[in-house]
Amino acid sequence: MKIILAEEDIRRIIIRITHEIIEKNKGTKNIVLIGIKRRGDFVTQRIAEQIKKSEGKKVPIGAVDINLYRDDLQLVAEAPIIEGTDIGFDINKKTVILVDDVLFTGRTVRAAIEEILDFGRPRVIQLAVLIDRGHRELPIQADYVGKKLPTSMNEIVDVQLKEVDGVDRVLLHLKGRSREAQPKAKSRITMAAPPRPKIRQLTITDKNEP
Amino acid sequence: MNPNPKKDLLGIENLPAKEIVNYLDTAEKFIEILERPIPFVPALRGKTILTLFFEPSTRTMLSFSMAAKRLSADVVSFSAATSAVKKGESLLDTARNIEAMKVDGVIVRHSASGAAQYLAERLSSFIINAGDGQHEHPTQAILDMMTMRRHFEGLKGLNVLIVGDITHSRVARSNIHGLNTMGAKVTVCGPPTLLPFGIDKLGVDVTHNLDKVIGDFDVVMALRIQLERQEAGLFPSTREYRELFGLTPERIKKMKPKAIVMHPGPTNRGLEIDPEVADGPRSVILEQVKNGVASRMAILFIHAGGKIE
Numbered sequence: 006m007k008i009i010l011a012e013e014d015i016r017r018i019i020i021r022i023t024h025e026i027i028e029k030n031k032g033t034k035n036i037v038l039i040g041i042k043r044r045g046d047f048v049t050q051r052i053a054e055q056i057k058k059s060e061g062k063k064v065p066i067g068a069v070d071i072n073l074y075r076d077d078l079q080l081v082a083e084a085p086i087i088e089g090t091d092i093g094f095d096i097n098k099k100t101v102i103l104v105d106d107v108l109f110t111g112r113t114v115r116a117a118i119e120e121i122l123d124f125g126r127p128r129v130i131q132l133a134v135l136i137d138r139g140h141r142e143l144p145i146q147a148d149y150v151g152k153k154l155p156t157s158m159n160e161i162v163d164v165q166l167k168e169v170d171g172v173d174r175v176l177l178h179l180k181g182r183s184r185e186a187q188p189k190a191k192s193r194i195t196m197a198a199p200p201r202p203k204i205r206q207l208t209i210t211d212k213n214e215p
Numbered sequence: 216m217n218p219n220p221k222k223d224l225l226g227i228e229n230l231p232a233k234e235i236v237n238y239l240d241t242a243e244k245f246i247e248i249l250e251r252p253i254p255f256v257p258a259l260r261g262k263t264i265l266t267l268f269f270e271p272s273t274r275t276m277l278s279f280s281m282a283a284k285r286l287s288a289d290v291v292s293f294s295a296a297t298s299a300v301k302k303g304e305s306l307l308d309t310a311r312n313i314e315a316m317k318v319d320g321v322i323v324r325h326s327a328s329g330a331a332q333y334l335a336e337r338l339s340s341f342i343i344n345a346g347d348g349q350h351e352h353p354t355q356a357i358l359d360m361m362t363m364r365r366h367f368e369g370l371k372g373l374n375v376l377i378v379g380d381i382t383h384s385r386v387a388r389s390n391i392h393g394l395n396t397m398g399a400k401v402t403v404c405g406p407p408t409l410l411p412f413g414i415d416k417l418g419v420d421v422t423h424n425l426d427k428v429i430g431d432f433d434v435v436m437a438l439r440i441q442l443e444r445q446e447a448g449l450f451p452s453t454r455e456y457r458e459l460f461g462l463t464p465e466r467i468k469k470m471k472p473k474a475i476v477m478h479p480g481p482t483n484r485g486l487e488i489d490p491e492v493a494d495g496p497r498s499v500i501l502e503q504v505k506n507g508v509a510s511r512m513a514i515l516f517i518h519a520g521g522k523i524e
Contacts, residue, residue: 070244073256073286073516083221084517086237089244123253 045105111145241513282511356389379438
């Protein structure tokens with residue numbers, strides 16, 4: 006097991022990505038943030054908080070649960086648990102910043118884009134990720150990357166966030182090795198066996214602010 | 216009684232609370248899809264669902280077709296009135312034909328109790344029971360429980376009154392099983408001729424006096440009176456039934472302030488429920504219809520979404 010990012014690193018990455026988003030789009034006008042459930046959802050909230058701090062503007066936040074748009078529904082043993090999509094604003098002509106924790110094969114992002122397009126026609130969709138671990142299976146790339154991490158296929162990038170896991174850090178495991186005792190956390194970032202945590206509702210409080 | 220609950224949904228009896236909650240939670244998430252500008256998701260793309268209805272039905276079949284289409288499944292329909300059943304084909308032969316045509320799921324309604332299970336044991340497609348005789352109508356119970364859960368803080372401890380022809384009602388039976396499992400308290404009410412002997416063994420209270428008890432319940436569900444029963448002499452007259460058991464405006468005034476009125480439809484207005492009540496502020500009948508689509512989407516998704524090992 007290797008620690009890739011510690012709490013401080015994640016905090017700085019959020020600040021940097023936020024500034025890149027604001028810089029590239031020349032402000033926050035028409036920007037909406039949409040996180041991919043589940044951990045992308047929390048990264049999104051942090052970016053939104055940082056935008057508030059830096060620019061004093063509140064941007065709309067949504068979340069997509071891509072399970073109904075997966076291309077491997079025929080292959081998984083059991084129907085996945087649906088957490089629900091929540092896009093409570095008009096996305097037509099908006100700049101959508103799609104946010105996830107790890108970019109891997111690109112299939113999750115493909116599904117998220119397809120779902121977002123069912124809600125309307127944004128002017129542009131940009132992608133922000135905490136970790137880009139390579140191994141793309143689709144022609145997809147991120148506009149904002151926290152850390153580019155070359156990995157092998159038998160490694161697992163394990164993003165842990167305070168909101169779900171009680172701690173902010175990113176670990177790299179070898180497949181099959183159990184990670185440190187973290188009874189709450191069950192996630193493994195893999196496409197073959199996606200995580201299905203059963204915690205349904207989490208609220209973010211100020212004390213979770215990075 | 217479900218031979219393989221992962222494959223088929225044949226009844227609510229013996230369905231663990233965990234499974235019921237999974238249906239309800241998933242259905243809750245699907246409500247949002249129905250309100251989207253494009254109310255479709257590609258979850259069941261490439262799957263074929265057959266609605267196999269040997270009994271007349273408009274809303275259940277329509278609700279299932281809508282649900283399947285919202286999930287991008289292909290829907291084919293079969294109704295007994297226009298089929299070879301008229302020419303004397305047996306259920307087994309019909310089943311074999313379905314098998315040969317390779318459909319992924321079959322939604323079946325039949326006048327014989329156990330018809331859904333009969334098919335489930337013979338077909339590799341998943342089977343959803345849309346009502347079999349006087350046995351069960353599980354998807355109605357799921358949508359009813361969903362509707363109740365949206366109005367109250369969960370189902371545990373909820374007081375539910377079911378009024379009407381309990382003997383012939385698969386809706387009542389499925390609801391009793393589900394509500395019992397979820398910790399609600401069910402009471403049935405009707406003339407003694409319409410309450411089956413030994414119903415209390417299902418864990419429900421029995422009453423024949425609606426006026427006396429109506430103020431005690433959070434949910435009052437009226438069942439449709441099948442008029443052919445009246446001809447069989449099970450109650451003296453429709454007028455007397457309305458006097459004693461109909462949900463009239465005067466009667467529902469005695470209900471708890473937040474209590475709701477439900478009806479599985481189709482309603483006999485002016486018999487078991489008065490028009491003012493069916494269209495009144497306590498009525499959640501149209502919510503039941505909407506939740507029905509979401510519930511059936513959840514049920515189809517859970518049974519068709521994964522690969523059956």
